[in-house]
Amino acid sequence: MRLPRLSGGSPHWQAIPRIPTWLPVSGRSQEFHIPDAINFRWRIVLLLLFHVPPACPVTSSDGAFFFSLPIFETGFGFSFGMFEDVHGIPVTLVTGFGSMSEMFMWNLLRRRSRELFFAWGWLLPVFLPFLYMAGRAAGNLFFVVYILWSALSLRRRDLSFPPWLVRFYLLMLLAYSLGIPGAQEPVAAIYGWVKYALHTSALFITLIVARSDPDGIRKLVNVAGMTGLATILLLAMQLGYHASQPDFVPAAQVRGLAPAYLLPFMIVWIQERMTEKSRILTGLLLVFSVFTLLVLADSRTELLCASMGLLVFVWLRSARRTPLILLAALLVPLIVMMRMEVTDPVLVGGDSAGLLDRMSSFRIQIWTQAITEPPLHPLVGVGIDNVRYYDPVIINESRSVKHLHNFLLDAWYETGWLGLASLLGLLAYLFTQVLSRLREANRTQFQLAVPLISAVMAIMTAAFLDPSYRSKEFSMFMFVYLAALWRLAEYRQLREQNG
Numbered sequence: 001m002r003l004p005r006l007s008g009g010s011p012h013w014q015a016i017p018r019i020p021t022w023l024p025v026s027g028r029s030q031e032f033h034i035p036d037a038i039n040f041r042w043r044i045v046l047l048l049l050f051h052v053p054p055a056c057p058v059t060s061s062d063g064a065f066f067f068s069l070p071i072f073e074t075g076f077g078f079s080f081g082m083f084e085d086v087h088g089i090p091v092t093l094v095t096g097f098g099s100m101s102e103m104f105m106w107n108l109l110r111r112r113s114r115e116l117f118f119a120w121g122w123l124l125p126v127f128l129p130f131l132y133m134a135g136r137a138a139g140n141l142f143f144v145v146y147i148l149w150s151a152l153s154l155r156r157r158d159l160s161f162p163p164w165l166v167r168f169y170l171l172m173l174l175a176y177s178l179g180i181p182g183a184q185e186p187v188a189a190i191y192g193w194v195k196y197a198l199h200t201s202a203l204f205i206t207l208i209v210a211r212s213d214p215d216g217i218r219k220l221v222n223v224a225g226m227t228g229l230a231t232i233l234l235l236a237m238q239l240g241y242h243a244s245q246p247d248f249v250p251a252a253q254v255r256g257l258a259p260a261y262l263l264p265f266m267i268v269w270i271q272e273r274m275t276e277k278s279r280i281l282t283g284l285l286l287v288f289s290v291f292t293l294l295v296l297a298d299s300r301t302e303l304l305c306a307s308m309g310l311l312v313f314v315w316l317r318s319a320r321r322t323p324l325i326l327l328a329a330l331l332v333p334l335i336v337m338m339r340m341e342v343t344d345p346v347l348v349g350g351d352s353a354g355l356l357d358r359m360s361s362f363r364i365q366i367w368t369q370a371i372t373e374p375p376l377h378p379l380v381g382v383g384i385d386n387v388r389y390y391d392p393v394i395i396n397e398s399r400s401v402k403h404l405h406n407f408l409l410d411a412w413y414e415t416g417w418l419g420l421a422s423l424l425g426l427l428a429y430l431f432t433q434v435l436s437r438l439r440e441a442n443r444t445q446f447q448l449a450v451p452l453i454s455a456v457m458a459i460m461t462a463a464f465l466d467p468s469y470r471s472k473e474f475s476m477f478m479f480v481y482l483a484a485l486w487r488l489a490e491y492r493q494l495r496e497q498n499g
Helices: 002-007 100-119 121-134 136-153 163-177 186-211 216-243 257-261 263-271 279-296 300-317 322-337 345-349 352-359 363-372 407-438 443-463 472-488 491-497
Strands: 021-025 040-044 071-074 394-396
Touching: 100 121, 100 136, 121 136, 121 186, 121 216, 121 257, 121 472, 136 186, 163 186, 163 407, 186 216, 186 472, 216 257, 216 263, 216 279, 216 443, 216 472, 257 263, 257 279, 257 300, 257 443, 257 472, 263 279, 263 300, 263 443, 279 300, 300 443, 363 394, 363 407, 407 443, 407 472, 443 472
Parallel strands: none
Antiparallel strands: 021 040
16 A cells, blocks of 8 residues: 555655554553553544654653654644545544643643642632631532542542442442332432442542552651641631520531541641651640530530540550549539529429430431331432421421431431441441551551541541531541541552562
8 A cells, every 4th residue: 555655755754544543552560550561552543643762751650651753633644744634634632732842731731630639629628627617618619629630530440349349339339220210309309319429539549649648648647647636726717706696506607526536637737847856745735626626515425436436546556544433533523514504493303314315416207207107118218308308307396307317217217227238338338448458557557547537436436426427527538537447458569579
């Protein structure tokens, strides 16, 4: 084919557009850190290129290779693009770019964006608690940014995961979708399902990024500590602002859940920056400040959450158990009697059922109603985010809640026995895998794992009393911490492989 073309006066080089271009990359193992005799091929669909310089390996989290080369949409040419293709179509640059320099600037921008994501962007869920405390709009905006940024940055990455993790996860999403057709509000159920899937996707995003960044977990712990300190300052400002209002109701107007489960991260962050003598004092001042703010916020759930996180943290970090016993002896009466007047009719009358219901903010009543009035379809439930339309959430004629304030009851009522079983199966698999990996961790890795474990236990404690299984704390933040724990034990193997 080439000789007739040359004899007819056509150019020596011509491209056939329907045949894609393959760019082989190979090199010495010492230079490129790849085995000899292995070629990496990059398929350029419907794009034609020429004049390729040597590839330059760039130090980045995904180990990518970058090339400087002209790319053409039609035709085939040298650096100046002087020839036509077999159809006589002249060379044109890739559409959407005014010049070759603009195209390269765009590619550079995409590369920098990916590098920034692998450096800091993947930690956005760790910072989101502060944004959601500042305002739901800010939190939702940055969550959308996180999802879109992840989708763009994780292209061509190794998306392999443990098979059983994927099976449990897909089974859970399938079970959650079965109640949508029979939901009273199908649109709300579909929206809740999509939102839950996006929240829980943070588990897999964290697993992908943390796989190639041995220092990522330490960075996560530090960012969580700084986020926790920011939430304390924000909570103090919110309490100071609302306290001046005549109709101030702390439990309804401020939320202290974020600083409650972030307390272990704050302790680690501060103590790592203090001297040996000042660590105990600063730790006590921090704990006192957090619990004082939570008491002023009038929320027993947040106090229990912070207490559980602190108890687990002290248990794992301290060789002595005496401080733990003293801490529990001080915290439990404080939580039980918080904001309870001595002359309260419930206490004076000796009505134990009323006392329990009052202390639980009517949760006992809600749970009892849910159990005595189960969903019409026990296997699939009433649909995600649809329990609000049923009687168990009604407290009295003038008051109702949006969910059952217990993640087990919420999951059971909205997704049925199938949804609850699949959720518990996924959690059981994650916890068993994390515990088995922590047994292989060295002392440094275990010290990093302590605040993560404490935060997970704190969120689990709160989920028994307030956040739903669909809440951000349970479906996103806790899964991020579990993914970080999953990867911790693998870092020693990575260091050994990399020398």
